[in-house]
Structure formats: C-alpha cells, structure tokens
Amino acid sequence: MRLNSVLRNESKLSVRTHRFSLMLLIYILVLSVGTLLFYNGYSSDVYASGINPQSAVTLYIAMAVIQAILLMFIVPSLTATSICSEREKQTLDILLSTRLSPLQIVLGKLSASSLKVIILIICTIPLYSICGLIGGIRLSNILILTGSFIINTIFVGAIGIFVSTYLKTSKAATALCYALVLFIFAGTIVIAYIVFLVNMTKLGYTSGKTPAISPIAYLSPATGFFMMLYNQVGFGGNSMYFIGQLGLAKYTEYISVAIQIVLSCGFIALAARRLNPLNKRKKKVKIKAKKSVKE
Template identity: 25%
Template sequence: MLINPILASSARRRMRSWKTPLILLLFGAALLGIAFVTALMPLMGESMTISSARNGLDSYIVLVCAEFALIVLVAPAMTAGSIAGERERQTLEMLLVTNTGSFRIALGKLLESLGYLAFLIVAMLPFNCSILAYGSVGLPYLFQSALFLLLTAYAASSVGLFCSALFRKTVSATIAAYIIVLAIGLMTFLGVTLSGASTYYDFDLAALSREELIALLPKSLFFCPPLGLLALLANQSGALQSVLQQLVGYGNSQALALAGYDLLANAVMAFMACAATVLTLLSTAFVRPRLHARRRRK
C-alpha cells in the first residue's frame, strides 16, 4: 500500500472529529469579518474613490497578516500531541513493533496536520480574492502569499512534532513548542534591531552593489519569518516601507529596499523549508530511542 498508514488513520480520525468543522468555521468567521470591514464595506458606497481603492490593498495586507498569525497560533498545537499523545495512550510501542518505522510514523503525523492546515489555507483564498475587485494585487501574488503561509505551517508544525517526539507529555510538548516559536521570532528580531546598517545614509548605500548590500544586512534578518512576510507584502504592494523602517531601522530598511524585498522573502521561505526538514528528521530519531531507554531503566 503506497499511502502512509499513519497518515490515512490520523487523517480519517481528524476529519471525523467535530473539532475539524469548528476550526474551519472559526477561521472563516474571523477572516470574513476582516474582509467585510476592510474590503467589502467600501464597495457598498455610491462611488469609488482613490482612497477607497486603497482599502483593497490595506485589506490584503491585513488578511495575510491575520492568516499568518492564526497559522502560527494553531500549527504547533496540532502536532505537539502527535507522538506524545501516543505515548500517553501507550499505543506508541504497538506502532513501533509493526513494520511501520519511526520515520513513517513521524512523517505520517506531520503530513496529516500539514494537510489539514493546507486545507485551511486553500479555504482562505476566497477571502483574499475579494481584493481582486480593486485591482490592487494580482492573482499570482495571492498564490505567492499562500506558498509563504504553507511553508510557515510546515515550519511551525515541525516544531510541534519535534517537541512531541522529545517530551513524554502533550502539555509539556505544547508549551515547549510555543516557547520555541516565540523565541525564534524574538531572537531573530532582536538580532536585527541591535545590529546592521543603521548609520549609513542613502548616498552611501546607493553606491554599493547588491552583493555588498546583502553582506551589510544583519544575518538574523534572513531567519525572521514575520519580517520575511512583511518584505513579501512590501514587494507585492509597494507599501509597508515605513513599517519596516520602524522595525529594522532606517539604514537596514533602505539597504533592503535597494537589494530587493523579494530577496528577503525568498531567503526566509528557504530557511523555513530547510529548518522544518531538519526538525522532521530529528523527530524520527527521538521516537524509538526513548522506548529503549525506558526498557533499560526497567
């Protein structure tokens, strides 16, 4: 059978749960409220103005940021109990004595949660498409932002999976997963604010090549998903320059603008994909050894 048995069993159990439609309903209600206030209400006026057309761009930015926050909030909890929950139910040992290896167990648990998150991201697309009525953002940009959100879900889910394989209890794994996700955001952001090209002026930066601008930027900038999302939206919309300037400093923001916002967005997406893959492989190493350690203690 080609399909992962853990994936098939877990996906069937999740889709039959009452929590699945409830989460989808809550996601949809939250995004519908945001889309209605920021994008649809201006269309109900008697005429369209330049300021009302700007609302479409603002609505797109708010929607994508809200979706990013929801995914970061939900994804770690979805996988934090995947392996630890099997330990608590004392079913992990039965899985390990079958032909299903630790890699397939961890991969199946990850793909099941990631598949559901991908389903939520696809369900969010109609809300994002509401801004197409303004013509402020093209359809390719919507799929690009969806790819960023999918990689975010992959990275956050892999953190939860790693903590689930590392800790025995679901509560401990969930707390550790959220601490790690929060630490990644705070540490990379502080690394940007405490270093960089803040003392450079426009004429200094304009004389530099793109390679020199990249070398000038703080390295932690390329590992910060929130700033990568803002750079992606800035590249798509031509807005948010002032927001980035306040967050990373004037010199860093100008160097980033000259080097290209797409550079930072692509680097952050590559980092999330690589880090998630490494964490997934590490998770497989912590599934079976803990069983052997418990037997030795007995």
Template identity: 55%
Template sequence: MRINPVLRNEAKITVRNKRFTLMLFFYIVVVSIGVVLYYKSFTSEIYVNGLYMQSTTTLYVLMSIVQAIFLIFMVPSLTSSAISSEREKQTLDILLSTKLTPFQIIIGKLLSSSLKVVMLIICTIPLYGICSLIGGVSIVNILELAGFFIVNTIFVGAIGMLISTYAKTSKVSTTITYFLVLFIYIGILIIAYILFMFSMRNNYMNPNIKVNPIIYLSPVTGFISLLSNQLGARETIFYFFQYSGISSYTEYISIGIQLVLSAIFLYLASVKLNPLKKERVKRKSKKLKE
C-alpha cells in the same frame, strides 16, 4: 499510490471529527464577515468618488497579517503533542512495533496535523480573490502568499514534532514549542535590531552598516519582504529593508531556510524516536562500564 498509514488514519479521524468541521466553518464565517464589514465602510466612497483602490491592498495586508498570527498560534497546538500524546496514551510502543520506520511515523504525524491548517489556508483563497477582482492584487500574489503560509506551517510543525519526541508530556511539549516559535519569530528580530542599533552607536560615522544575518532566521522577515515586493512598497513602507542592506529576495531566502531547518528537525525527531538507537546507547554504556 500508497498513502502513509499514519496520515490515512489521522485524516479519517479528522474528517469524522465535528470539532474540526465547526472550526473550519466558523473561521470562514468570521473572516467573511470581517471582509464584508471592511468593504461596507468604503461603500460611500465607491459611489461618490469612484472605487478606492488602496482599500484593496489594505485589506490584503490586514488579512495576511491576521492569518499569519492565527497560524503561529494554531500550528503548535496541533503538532506539539503528536508524539507525546501517543506516549501518554501508551500507544507509542505499539506504533513503533509496526513496519513503519520512525521517519515515516514522524512524516505521517506532521502531514496529518499540517493538513488541517492547509485546508484553512486554501479555504481563504476565494476571500483573497476579492482583492484580485477589484484590482491591486493579482492571483499570482495570492498563490505566492498561500505557498509561503504552507511552508511556514511545515516549519512550525517540524519544530513541534521535534519537541514532541523529546518531551514526556503534552503540556511540557506545547509550552516549549510556543516559547521556541515566539523566540524564532519575534525574539530573533529583537536581537537583530539590538545588534543593529549597537553597531550604529559604535560606528555612527559609517553609512554602510548592515543588519546581522541572523534576521533571515525569522520567517517574519520573509513575510514582510513578500508583501513589500508584491505591493511595490519596498522603498516607502519598508525603507528599513533597503537602508539596512536586507536582500530583495528575502522571501526566497526565508523559504529556503525554513525548508532546510524543517528537514533537519524531522531527521532529529526520527533519530530520537528510533528505539534501536536507545538499545545501541545502552550497549555502549554497558561496555564502557565494564
């Protein structure tokens, strides 16, 4: 099996990098300490009143939310400068002169950056496993959550790769990527909520008002739906989903949208990176001028 040369080279650099090893170590240590302290706060209840099962699901939700926020802020920092940094170091032309196609370069950069985050996700699975041992959360739930995070990582990484091919500097690329990611995650939810409230105000006599479909573009919707379906809390904690007409399969819709958009972003990034396209554009512009 032939491994992408860019991925292989970046993986070697990552393995030899002490910073990533220390980051992985301290991340696991901090999360582990948080889990231990959380369960220690329930020690008295376990011995006096028996095991408090709700504490397991609460820990599962808290860990999921913290890790999701961590991924939102970490992934753009790893992918948003993948191409722009090569341009700043003046090594992009050398990379393009190899036998690799622009798409292979983009995929290699994306996978090498996402691999670091995937390792963090995999390393936290044993901590989620504590919830499964005590009860309330199954192994299947944990694997579904990890899979959702991996898809989410690829989606955010694809956004960073696209911006990185257009931006000339890493600072500009990182800034735009963070702004765009926050808009997709939070901004779309705010817009969908405003449109929903506006519709309720103008049609307050209509009980069948539905939320705008743009809400499916935000991965947060799929994340909330995934947790609510796993914990059986769709009709209680997430009553708004049922009331506003959001599908019960929102997590799968969200995964599908993220994968499709990721493919589109990566294709656009490879087209932008293709040096032959620039030559064709120049030739066409010259012909038009003549």
C-alpha cells in the same frame, strides 16, 4: 504510490470530529466577518469618491497579517501533541512495532497535522479574490501568499513534531513549542535589531553610514513574509528607503523559504532519530560497556 498509513488513518479520524469542523467554522468566520465589514465600508465610499485600488491593497495586507498570526497559534497546538498523545495513550510502542520506520511515522504525523491547516488556508482563497475584484492585487500574488503559508505551516509543524518526540507530556510539549516558535519568529528579529543598534553605535550616528542588518534576521520567517508583501504591493511612505537602509537582500523571501525547508528537514531528521528505539538501546549498551571497563 502507497499512501502513508499514519497519514491515511489520522486524516480519516480528524475530519470526522466536531472539533475540526468547529475550528474550520470559527477560522473562516473570523476572516469573513472582517472582510465583509471592510467591503461594506468600501462600497459606501465608492459612491462618494469612486473606486480606490489602494483599499484592496490595505485589505490584502490586513488579511495576510491576521491569517499569519492565527496560523502561528493554531499549528503548534495541532503538532506539538502528535507524538506525546500516543505516549500518553500508551500506543506509541504498538506504533513503533509496525513495519513503519520512525521517519515514516514522523512524516505521517506531520502530514496529517499540516493537512488540517492547509485546508484552512485553501478555504480562505475566495476571500482574497475580493481584493482581485476591486483591483490592485493579481492572482499570482494570492497564489504566492498561499504557498508561503503552506511552507510556514510545515516549518512550524516540524518544530512541533521535534518537541513532541523529546517531551513526555502534551502540556509541556505545547508550551515549549510555542516558546520556540515565538523565539524564532520574533526573538531572532529582536536579536538582529540589537546587533544593528550596537553596530550603529560603533560607526557613530554622525558618520552617515548605516550598517546592514544582521544575518540572524533571515532566520525569522516573519522577515521573508513582510519582504514578500513589500515586493508584491509595497507599504507606502518611506518604507522603501527604510528597507534599503537595513540592507536586506532583494530576494529575502526566497532565502527565508530555503532556510525554512532546510530547518524543517533537520527537525524531522532529529525527531525520527529520537523516536527510533534502536538508538536508545545503543546508548544503553555503550553506558554498560563504559561501566564494565571502569570496573
């Protein structure tokens, strides 16, 4: 199987830069320091009260949430400038004149950017293994969480590539990408919650009935992420009753993954269509034809 030339060249150049090495160091350092501080406090408690597997669950949830937030800030900065940088360097036309199709260029850029983040994700697996050593977390939980992060990375990367093909400057593309990611992750949940409150008001608070959450909530990867953590380790307290009242499906995480895959394919297809210079020529021909007919 022949490797995509864009992926091969981008990968060789990116891993040799000091910026990538520094990003890898800072990323691992932040998570490692937090894990070591927690483990230090946990070790002192072991001598006093014995092993508590619930502490491993707390560490697992905290690390997963922190890593998800870090990835949401890292991925758009890497992918939103992938096509814009080529346009600013005036090398996009040269790239389009090669034998590579627009779809291959988009997939190569997306794969090269996502590969950097996937390296970061894989490097954090040993940190999660500490939770397995304490107890309460299985290896399958860590692998499923890693796969979820990889799918989220590809999804956010597809958004960045899509935005990068439509805007000309890197700053504008990065800002718009962050805005779209924030809307999809948090804005859809806010909209779903507002719809939930409106339906709750219509039913009446004294009726005893609770409406199901709006399907809009499934568009947010955050919904599937938290349901995945809930199904793996739970959150304790009255979380089971609260989630049951919202009417979320049992397999919400799988629904979220399916939606992300479909949307990623759609963003990639639109980006490749936008990047295709033949489509621009067809539009110009149609505009000229309409003008000539009017005249």
